[in-house]
Amino acid sequence: MATHQIYEAGKYHNYEEVGQMLHKWTAAYPGYTAIESVGATLDGKQLWLLTITDQRTGAHGTKPAFWCDGNTHAGEVTGTQCCLHLIHTIFARLDAGDAAMAEMIATSTVYVLPRISADGAECLLHGIIPLSLARHVTVMINRQTDRQTDRQTDRQTD
8 A cells, every 4th residue: 555545635634544544654664664652642542653764774763863743732733734744755755766765764763743632633623622722722631630730820739
């Protein structure tokens, strides 16, 4: 399966679609990719990291690297699309026999984490929250931790 059969441009992808694409790229390009979850959201969504390098020329951790992540906040869904387009572009150029891309992937590693705020993005994409509230929802989600916090700066823990 070539990358043009995996990547669908022109739309915002939901959590399931992003995960499916990442896993399809991993299956289609086994000598170049590895996928792993680097954590989970409060709702249990996995944070998928795709590692891209030519594994024949060494392990990913032994090469210079580039990190790309997207959708840090709920309303920043375009960041996810940029990450997916980057992955697609790398594999489209490899599929086309681009020597410069092959050299880059042979000598370096690209780490892509397309969606950090998976819970918030799903709320936004499914219309549960409007874009105008997306930042506030992300702040609330990010602050739900085991430690006590003082969100109102009134010196009283919440």
